Amino acid sequence: MQQLFASHKFRRFAIQAGFVIVAILILVSLVLTGQRNIADQGIATGFGFLERTTGWPMNFSVIEVTGRSTYARVLWAGLLNTMLVGFMTLIFATVLGLLLALMRVSTNTVMKLVGATYVEIFRNVPVILQVFFWYAILTHLPSPRAAYAMNDVIFLSNRGLMLPAPMLSASDLWLLAAALAAGTFNLWRARAKPGTGRRWALVLVSYAVLFALLLVTGRAPDAPLVSVPELKGLRYVGGITLKPEFTALLVGLVLFGASYIGEIMRGGLLSVDRGKLEAGRALGLSTFQINRFIRVPLAFRAMLPALSNQYIWLMKATTVGIAIGYPDYFAVVSTSINQSGQTMELLALLMGGFIVINYSIGFVLNTVNERIKLKGRS
Amino acid sequence: MAHALPPPARQTGPLVWLRRHFFATWYDAVFTLVFAVLIFWVLDNVIGWAFVDAIWRVENREMCTHDAGACWAVIESRGRLILFGLYPYEEQWRSTIACLVVIVTIILSCLPVFWSLRRLPVLWIGGFAAFVLLMRGGFAGLEVVTSEQWGGLSLTIFIFAAVFVIGMPLAVLFALARRSSMPVIAKSFGLIIDIVRSLPLLTLLFAAAVVVPLLVPEAIQGNKLMRVVVAFAIFFAAYQAEILRAGLQSTPQGQEEAAIALGMPYWSVVADVLLPQAFRNTLPSTINQAVITFKETSIVTIIGFFEVMASGNAAIGNGEWGNQYIEVYVFLALIYFVFVFGLSRYGAWLETRMRLGHG
Numbered sequence: 001m002q003q004l005f006a007s008h009k010f011r012r013f014a015i016q017a018g019f020v021i022v023a024i025l026i027l028v029s030l031v032l033t034g035q036r037n038i039a040d041q042g043i044a045t046g047f048g049f050l051e052r053t054t055g056w057p058m059n060f061s062v063i064e065v066t067g068r069s070t071y072a073r074v075l076w077a078g079l080l081n082t083m084l085v086g087f088m089t090l091i092f093a094t095v096l097g098l099l100l101a102l103m104r105v106s107t108n109t110v111m112k113l114v115g116a117t118y119v120e121i122f123r124n125v126p127v128i129l130q131v132f133f134w135y136a137i138l139t140h141l142p143s144p145r146a147a148y149a150m151n152d153v154i155f156l157s158n159r160g161l162m163l164p165a166p167m168l169s170a171s172d173l174w175l176l177a178a179a180l181a182a183g184t185f186n187l188w189r190a191r192a193k194p195g196t197g198r199r200w201a202l203v204l205v206s207y208a209v210l211f212a213l214l215l216v217t218g219r220a221p222d223a224p225l226v227s228v229p230e231l232k233g234l235r236y237v238g239g240i241t242l243k244p245e246f247t248a249l250l251v252g253l254v255l256f257g258a259s260y261i262g263e264i265m266r267g268g269l270l271s272v273d274r275g276k277l278e279a280g281r282a283l284g285l286s287t288f289q290i291n292r293f294i295r296v297p298l299a300f301r302a303m304l305p306a307l308s309n310q311y312i313w314l315m316k317a318t319t320v321g322i323a324i325g326y327p328d329y330f331a332v333v334s335t336s337i338n339q340s341g342q343t344m345e346l347l348a349l350l351m352g353g354f355i356v357i358n359y360s361i362g363f364v365l366n367t368v369n370e371r372i373k374l375k376g377r378s
Numbered sequence: 379m380a381h382a383l384p385p386p387a388r389q390t391g392p393l394v395w396l397r398r399h400f401f402a403t404w405y406d407a408v409f410t411l412v413f414a415v416l417i418f419w420v421l422d423n424v425i426g427w428a429f430v431d432a433i434w435r436v437e438n439r440e441m442c443t444h445d446a447g448a449c450w451a452v453i454e455s456r457g458r459l460i461l462f463g464l465y466p467y468e469e470q471w472r473s474t475i476a477c478l479v480v481i482v483t484i485i486l487s488c489l490p491v492f493w494s495l496r497r498l499p500v501l502w503i504g505g506f507a508a509f510v511l512l513m514r515g516g517f518a519g520l521e522v523v524t525s526e527q528w529g530g531l532s533l534t535i536f537i538f539a540a541v542f543v544i545g546m547p548l549a550v551l552f553a554l555a556r557r558s559s560m561p562v563i564a565k566s567f568g569l570i571i572d573i574v575r576s577l578p579l580l581t582l583l584f585a586a587a588v589v590v591p592l593l594v595p596e597a598i599q600g601n602k603l604m605r606v607v608v609a610f611a612i613f614f615a616a617y618q619a620e621i622l623r624a625g626l627q628s629t630p631q632g633q634e635e636a637a638i639a640l641g642m643p644y645w646s647v648v649a650d651v652l653l654p655q656a657f658r659n660t661l662p663s664t665i666n667q668a669v670i671t672f673k674e675t676s677i678v679t680i681i682g683f684f685e686v687m688a689s690g691n692a693a694i695g696n697g698e699w700g701n702q703y704i705e706v707y708v709f710l711a712l713i714y715f716v717f718v719f720g721l722s723r724y725g726a727w728l729e730t731r732m733r734l735g736h737g
Contacts, residue, residue: 016562023566034593108406109399110413124718125711126676129687133711136694136703316578323680330580343589350581351573358576 034344043341050075056339058327060243071336078332079353085246085328086315086357089253093314096254097261104266115262123259128320131252135324138244144235153228155236161247162229165240172214179207245326249318257314264310268303269295301372308365312358329353428708442702452702453709456693460709463529463684469521473532476512479505480539488724493658495649499547506543509536525603529684531713537675537685540607542668545614552619553656554648557626574616580677582609587681606678614671621663625656662732665725669718676714686713 038045050072058065061077062084069077103115122130139158141148147157155162168176186200215225229239242250272295280290322331333350337343401407431447433439435454442449453460462470483505486492492501513532516522528536555567574582586609587602599605629652637647657664679688690710694703 012560016560019563019566030593033595037592107399107402108409110410110417114413114417120719121715124673124715124722126673126687126714128676128679129707129710129714132687132691133704133707136707140701140703312576319578319580320677320680322580330578330584334584337588343592347581347585347589351577354578354581355573355576 038344041341045342045344047345049340049342049345052340054336054339056335058332059325060246060327071340074332075329075336075349078327078329081327081332082315082318082329082353083357085249085253085321085326086318088250089257089314089318090311092250092254093257093261096258097265100258100262101265101269104262105269119259119262121259122255123263125256127252127256127317128323130256131249131320131324134251135244135248138248144231147231155229155231157236158244159235159241160244161242162236162239163242164226164228165238167225167227172211175207175211175214179204179211182207245321245324248324249321249326252320253314253317257310257317260310260313261307264303264306265299267306268299271302272298297372301369301374304365304369304372308362308369311361311365315357315361316354444701448705448708449702450705452693452699452705456699456706459530459693460686460689460706461531463533463689464527465529465532466521466523466527469515469523472512472515472520472523473528473530476509477532477535479508479512480535483539484721495653495657502539502543502546506539509539525601530689531686533683533685534675534687537607537610537678537683538672541610541614541671541675544608545611545618545671548611548615549618549622550653552615553622553626556619556623571616571619574613575620579610579613579674580680582613583678583681585609603683606681606683610671610675610678614667617670618664618667621660621667622656624663625658625660626652628659629655662725662729665721665728669721669725672717672721673714686710 035045051070053068054071054074055067057067058074058077060081062080063073063077065074065077100115100118103111104119106112138160141156141158144155144157144159147155147162149155153164182200182203186204227238229236229241276294276298277290280294285293318328319330321328322334325331327335330350333346337346340346400410427447429447432450433441433446433448434450436451439449439451439455442451458467458470462473465473483501487498487501492498511517512520513528513536514523514525552567552571555563556571558564558567583606586605590605591599600608633651633655634647637651642650675685676687678685679691684692687710690706694700694706699706
């Protein structure tokens, strides 16, 4: 017996077995207590509640949701809201971050100063405070009657930002999607097989012509091409309205995210070995060529891992939207828990949703990273 | 025979400097001028609003209109609410001293004298205990103030310090467990860390506040603040564990093997050989994580705690100061900025110092 305990192998086995047993015991006791507590409250377990109607409206959603919608549909709408604000944040923050990074690596001292000041201000203040700030500004704007107007097509009031929107029919949208798919396919083909570019340009031009024809003919005679917001009584009609909740969350996340993304991109640009840039110059490449063929590709590889972490972080940060009443996935789940009491099921859905979104982003960016990674020695 | 080229033109002097930094090309000149005008305009407006036209005292508050500058009177009137929350008025000196103790602890732990695995924990646990004792009271004639009455900046600092004190040992545990040579333990902790890292902090805090009471027997539930702090600490530990793991991996394998060959027990190998180097190598990332954690304490406002973000919102929540929201938010931003900017500058300084080989 003494010998058994002295044996390294047995000790390792005993520790691991003990760990597993304790973990299982904890889990079982959690489940048992949970079941008893939930049974005491008289709530049926299981996912049957997803088919029930919610009875509460959502103040913002991509798909149509009313008080008569089911829980499943409301949750789906919340997930779409999260993805809408999340992906728009990623796009705008990346563009702004790139501008900031370029400003900070330039030789112009004024631009460096502006970039550095921006980054330090927006990076060092919590994102939730920034979102509260923009929300307070947007909701304290004048009423629709006294809205700020820009050329009478864009209006800013305490009801939100009113923008003109193109009026596209379903067939227009399908054609646009087809053209987009064709364009992507073209790009992919042109990589694999050089020299097919011209033929594809022709295809794209014919798509454009077809689209223009449909635009002119395929609509009601008086319907305008663009719907412009217009003040009717106390509210605006036409165009699209970006509610203050959505706009404040988007602006807050973009300005905050851009400061981090800008720093990541700056780090990437600065990480490119000076010798490689000088080698390019020695070979007689122009500044543009050096940037296009040496600096940007190398910098992109260097920044991608940090960038994908930041993207996932920003996606998770959309949850602060609940603080100003933006119905994102978390907000919808938390209201559903209050209303239906199906705590465990909804919490599982909540965590599952975020794990799926974040793993997908991580998967896409990791795949890109694998594809573009320098082969052989670096 | 080739004749010698003339020496290059003089590359120094103020004009050359000016040209290189502001007017290198024609578009540089355009950017410089445009941004110079922009900077001037912004500075002029900000200084005018915040200082020149500002109203500072409550007795002048009827002058606070839309045309006037910043109405800092709101800070004079509501400052104590923002800083102390609902802490009893007569006892607020305790809250002040308690916060100062933690701030001194943070500053002391930035000094290399304290960088050892014995001094640092003693310093932090001591500072944290002093904070809690002062805030709670109940000894030496001090009135008891329960944690439900804590609020404002002191609650923010409490959450930050508690997360750090609980989270750091957890992070060491997580990192060592994930690197363990026992597959079951390494895999389980790897899974836990990855799941926690892929969830938003808010969902974890929400689960701790709302769901844990359903799952855990009442005897060990603790109060809501405790549960939320522990959940936050687990979240911090998951991120910090990955930082430490990177630090552990960066210490040469030979050192661990040499220590084992010398017959040092496991805990001594970890505490005397691996961890000191891991901490030292990852100090900049650790400080960065502390900075992020300090900013993220503001999230607990969503699940109903009265920390500085929430007390700021409360200060403008009633009609009296409802129009001074910009002033209050700027004040809050300044509070966060002082902490976060200070710490992150220190981290950046440390990073350059280490890169130069003084680390």
